[in-house]
Amino acid sequence: MxxxxxxxxxxxxxxxxxxxxxxxxxxxxxxxxxxxxxxxxxxxxxxxxxxxxxxxxxxxxxxxxxxxxxxxxxxxxxxxxxxxxxxxxxxxxxxxxxxxxxxxxxxxxxxxxxxxxxxxxxxxxxxxxxxxxxxxxxxxxxxxxxxxxxxxxxxxxxxxxxxxxxxxxxxxxxxxxxxxxxxxxxxxxxxxxxxDGRTEDRIESAARRDEVGQVGRALDVLRRALLEKQELEREKQHRDAEEARLAIKRNEENARAEAERTARMQEQERVVTTLAAALQRVAAGDLRCTLTEPFDSIYEPLRHDYNAAIHRLSDVVAKITESAGTLSAQAKTMSSFAHDLSQRSETAAAALRQTRSATTSLAKTASDAARDTESFAKVSEQVRQITAEKRDVVRNAVGAMDDVEMSSTEIGKITLIISKIASQISILSINASIEAARAGPSGAGFAVVAESVRDLASQTARAAEEIEGSVERRSTIVTDGLTYIREADTALERIGNDVVSLSEGTQSLSTTVSAQSEDVASIDSAMVEIEGTIREGAIISNDAARASATLSQEASRLDQLVSQFQIENGSSALTSISQRNADLGLNSSEPKAARH
Structure with missing residues (x-):
């Protein structure tokens, strides 16, 4: 290509x-x-x-x-x-x-x-x-x-x-x-x-859908840009004319604003001078200087705000004066209360030490009793365990005797069977002898055997009878022994129950004594804490007394500072404080220091 x-x-x-x-x-x-x-x-x-x-x-x-x-x-x-x-x-x-x-x-x-x-x-x-x-x-x-x-x-x-x-x-x-x-x-x-500047003519080639149409659309965009440029130029000319007109008007307004600014500066200078003089009097402690001459409307809110601030400051100084006198009186009263509280705390601490000594003895006695009851509870528990072990042995013996009794019964049944077998053999041997006798000489040997069998059956029957008698005697002995063992098991059971009851009572007593011992120990600990608290209270009381004295001194200093201001009633704050102290009946003496 x-x-x-x-x-x-x-x-x-x-x-x-x-x-x-x-x-x-x-x-x-x-x-x-x-x-x-x-x-x-x-x-x-x-x-x-x-x-x-x-x-x-x-x-x-x-x-x-x-x-x-x-x-x-x-x-x-x-x-x-x-x-x-x-x-x-x-x-x-x-x-x-x-x-x-x-x-x-x-x-x-x-x-x-x-x-x-x-x-x-x-x-x-x-x-x-x-x-x-x-x-x-x-x-x-x-x-x-x-x-x-x-x-x-x-x-x-x-x-x-x-x-x-x-x-x-x-x-x-x-x-x-x-x-x-x-x-x-x-x-x-x-x-x-x-x-040539003919931007009003329409671009016909822009409607085509080929490359020429793309060129036409680009030309149409260019035509619109030229139209916008012409419009912008017309707007710029109009804007320049408007800006010239506004410049003339702005110059007139600036001249008028300059005149107003000069007048405002003069008024501002007068306001500043008046406020400076008033603030100098306030700095000297005169709170009676208010601004009575009105200002311009712009600065009139400033004059009202200044007068309101002076009135509020005068009220605050008066309240501080009143609070300073009250604070001084309360500080002296607090110092006296702190001194009394310190003495009472010492008395309470002495009484508490005596009480603690008695509770210490009681705690020792309760602790000894708790140890004794614990030892007795341990012995009771050992006896209960031994009794339980012996009951197990007796129960094993009862089981063994029951087995022996059952074995005796089985042996009796077996001997009965053997007796029956022996009687049947004896009958068979008799029948065999009769048959041998009938057979004559040829049955002589069979007769001898039959006789031997009959003797053996007789011996077996006698042995079975002897075994049966012996088993009956042994069964009687086993039955008596079983009765005795069961009575012993019953006695051990009663002993075990009594020991359990005694152990539970001992444990309850031990728990009660331990609880009493712990209560006494808690009381002793509480006494220690109360004693410490009382001591801390005494220390705090002494600190409060010292703080009250310091507070009284600071209140006096505050009185001296406030006395520098002149309030609206024409008298100083110091005169008001002295009059208030006289009305309260207070003197300027310092409180006594609390004893330690």
Whole structure:
């Protein structure tokens, strides 16, 4: 694309005197002409090459088909066979003639046309014998005239097509050039109108939606800017005239303001002088100097504020005078109260020390009683634990005796079974003896066995009876022992309950004694705290007495300071303070220091 643009720019530069439309038209037409020539040459060359390749292919095919049979006919010296071999070439499109030459003579020939064509292509192929020796030459002639005619026709057709395209493209480019140049010329006319100052004319090209429309819209913005500039210039002229008028008016107002300022400065000087004199009298302590002469309306609030401040200050001094006398009287009274409180605190501390001594003895006694009750509670707990352990042993013994009793019962059942078995064996042995007696001599041995079995059954029955008697005796003993053990368990249970009750009572007593001991200790601690508090109260009382004396001295100093002011009743503040102290019956003596 860059190469095309550079070439178009070069072509446009060749026509510097022509307009843009004509330059664009000539450039595009030149490009189309060059493109037409190139396309014609390329298409002609491609077609020529294709047709020549077709002839070469046809010649190669003919050589392949004819060379072998013609060589065989020539080797056999058969002209008819050679001509028959050449007849296959007549079917080819461009075939013209063929000759077989042997020793510079025509051995056989075949012609498709009577005359040799002007545009002929001749190909010679050597004919070989079976032993690969050259025995002749095959000369093939092909007509290239149709190919040249076809190439000429295609060239003419391509040129005509190019000319047609060239003309159509020229018309299109001309129309395009006109459509581009006319809006540009209209935009140039609008630009020249803006240059001449015709800002009222409307920019018609701004309605377009192409690049010329963008230029038109830019021109419209420029036109509006010029209109705004003209409007601003008119406004500036109007503003300059208005500013000149305002300057004249401002100068008149400044002259009038200067006169007023001079009068105001004179009035201000009078006000400042009057206030300075009044403030000097206030600084000297005279609070009776009020401003009675009225000021100008601007400064009249200042005079009222000054008079109000003087009246308020006079009232404050009078109240301070009254408060100073009251403060002095209260300080002396407080000093006396602090002295009395200090003495009473010392008396209370002495009584509290005696009470603390008694509570200390009571606390020691309660602590000893608490330790004894704790020791007794521990012994009771040990007895309860031992009793519980012995009850476990007795219960184990009761369980063991119950097992023995159950075993005796089982043994009795077993001996009863053994007795029954022995009686059954005895019956069986008797039956066996009877059967042996019936058998006669042959049953003698069986009779002896039966007798032995009967004796064994008798012994077993006696042993079972003895075991049963022994078990009954042992069962009686176990039953008696079980009764005794159960009575012992009941006694241990009562002992354990009594010990638990005694332990609980002892623990309750120990808790009560411990609580009383703690109460006594708390009372003793409280006594210590009360004693400390009383001592601190005595110290505070002494401090309060000293502070009261200091406060009384400061009140006297305040009286001296306030006495410098003259209030509205015509007397000084000191006279008022002395009169008030006389009315209260106070003297100026210092309070006595409190004892420590």
């Amino acid at each position: 860059e190469a095309v643009r550079s070439r178009l720019s070069g072509l446009l530069a060749l026509f510097p005197r022509h307009g843009i439309g004509r330059r664009l038209l000539l450039t595009l037409l030149a490009g189309l002409a060059v493109l037409n020539v190139v396309m014609t040459a390329v298409s002609t060359a491609q077609l020529s090459g294709a047709l020549e390749e077709a002839i070469r292919t046809e010649i190669a095919l003919a050589e392949t088909l004819v060379a072998q049979p013609v060589s065989a006919a020539l080797w056999q010296l058969d002209p008819g066979g050679a001509e028959n071999g050449l007849r296959g070439l007549s079917a080819m499109t461009h075939f013209a003639a063929a000759k077989v030459i042997a020793e510079d003579e025509v051995f056989a020939s075949l012609a498709a046309t009577a005359a040799v064509p002007e545009e002929a292509v001749v190909s010679r192929v050597p004919l070989l014998s079976p032993d690969e020796a050259v025995i002749g030459m095959l000369e093939l002639t092909f007509d290239a005239g149709p190919i040249q005619d076809r190439v000429a026709f295609v060239r003419i057709r391509t040129i005509l097509f190019g000319v047609t395209v060239f003309l159509l493209a020229g018309l299109i480019v001309a129309a395009l050039s006109i459509s581009i140049v006319q809006p540009i010329r209209a935009a140039v006319v609008e630009i020249e109108g803006l240059r």
